Amino acid sequence: xxxxxxxxxxxxxxxxxxxxxxxxxxxxxxxxxxxxxxxxxxxxxxxxxxxxxxxxxxxxxxxxxxxxxxxxxxxxxxxxxxxxxxxxxxxxxxxxxxxxxxxxxxxxxxxxxxxxxxxxxxxxxxxxxxxxxxxxxxxxxxxxxxxxxxxxxxxxxxxx
Ligand SMILES: NC(=O)c1ccc[n+]([C@@H]2O[C@H](COP(=O)([O-])OP(=O)(O)OC[C@H]3O[C@@H](n4cnc5c(N)ncnc54)[C@H](OP(=O)(O)O)[C@@H]3O)[C@@H](O)[C@H]2O)c1
Numbered sequence: 294x295x296x297x298x299x300x301x302x303x304x305x306x307x308x309x310x311x312x313x314x315x316x317x318x319x320x321x322x323x324x325x326x327x328x329x330x331x332x333x334x335x336x337x338x339x340x341x342x343x344x345x346x347x348x349x350x351x352x353x354x355x356x357x358x359x360x361x362x363x364x365x366x367x368x369x370x371x372x373x374x375x376x377x378x379x380x381x382x383x384x385x386x387x388x389x390x391x392x393x394x395x396x397x398x399x400x401x402x403x404x405x406x407x408x409x410x411x412x413x414x415x416x417x418x419x420x421x422x423x424x425x426x427x428x429x430x431x432x433x434x435x436x437x438x439x440x441x442x443x444x445x446x447x448x449x450x451x452x453x
Contacts, residue, residue, distance in 0.1 A: 294380065294381070294382070294383045294384065294401050294402065295375060295384050295386065295396065295399050295400045295401055295402075296327075296383055296384065296385050296386065296400060296401065296402040296403070296404060297385075297386045297393060297396055297397070297400045297402070297403050297404070298324060298327060298328065298385050298386070298387055298403075298404040299388060299393060299405060299406070299418060300313075300317070300405075300406035300407075300408060301405060301407055301408070301417075301418055301420060302314065302315075302407075302408045302410060302411055302412040302414070303407060303408065303409050303410060303411055304411040304412065305417040305418060305419060305420060306411070306412040306413065306414035306416065306417045307388070307389065307390060307393075307414070307416050307417055307418045308342075308388075308389060308390070308414055308415070309412070309413065309415050310415065311338055311342045312342055313342075314412045314414055315408055315412070315440065316439075316440070317406070317437050317440045318437060318438055318439055318440070319434060319437050319438065319440075319444075320437075320444065320446075323404075323406070323446060324387075327385070328347070328350055328387065329349050329350060330350065331382070331383050331384065331385055332350065332351040332352075332353060332377070332378050332382065332384045332385070333347055333350045333351070333352055333353065333384075333386075333387045334353045334355065334371070334374045334375065334384060334385070334386050334387065334392070334396075335352070335353070335354055335355070335386075335387045335388055335389070336354070336355055336356075336388065336389050336391050336392040337356035337359055338389055338391075339387065339388040339389040339392070340352075340354045340362065340365065345364070346362075346365050351366065352364065352365040352366070353366045353367075353368060353374045354366070354367045354368075355367075355368060355370065355374050355392060356368075356369065371395050371396060371399075375399065386400065389416060390416045390417065390418050393418050394418070400451065401450065401451050402448070402449065402451070403421055403426060403447075403448070403449040404446075404447075404448055404449075405421070405445075405446070405447040405448075405449065406444055406445070406446055407420075407444060407445045407447065408444045409442060409443040409444060409445070410442045410443075421449060424452070425452055426449040426450070426451060426452060427449060427450050427451075427452050428448070428449050429449065429450055430446070430447070430448040431445060431448075432445065432446045433445045434446075
């Protein structure tokens with residue numbers, strides 16, 4: 294099973310200059326809780342923005358230019374990355390924009406965080422088409438413990 298996990302500003306922006314634009318502790322905890330002990334697949338640029346393999350997860354980096362990264366499996370296609378794991382395993386696509394775009398048609402589940410504020414950035418991702426996705430869970434936060442703007446966690450499954 295292929296899941297996408299992504300945090301999106303209300304204007305679709307997800308990053309700038311190869312970094313995230315916000316630090317929301319609650320979102321980091323959600324990301325860690327959902328992905329720990331599952332494989333995570335990311336593009337080479339997202340790997341570089343994180344800078345190290347995520348602990349307690351099999352880290353797969355997709356790249357056509359880099360062939361080895363310590364602590365990660367590197368492969369030259371998204372399909373090969375997904376094909377490394379049995380279908381019953383929940384695999385998380387963790388970005389960035391190039392990889393999300395290619396994974397959208399392959400994904401069964403979406404774990405979204407919507408940050409209710411526009412951001413300026415060079416990387417964006419379209420909000421999902423509600424006709425294709427069924428919402429299964431929603432949690433709204435008026436603000437975080439240390440983040441002053443509202444945000445929402447939304448889980449979706451593909452309509453079949
Ligand atoms: N808000 C969020 O939830 C979130 C999550 C993750 C990332 N981000 C942000 O997204 C931005 C990075 O996204 P991005 O779109 O620039 O880069 P990316 O998707 O992380 O990585 C792109 C790289 O992946 C490789 N790649 C892509 N498609 C491939 C394919 N089909 N086969 C083989 N390799 C492939 C290429 O690497 P090579 O050039 O080495 O061939 C390409 O340059 C950053 O700002 C980051 O902070 C945001």
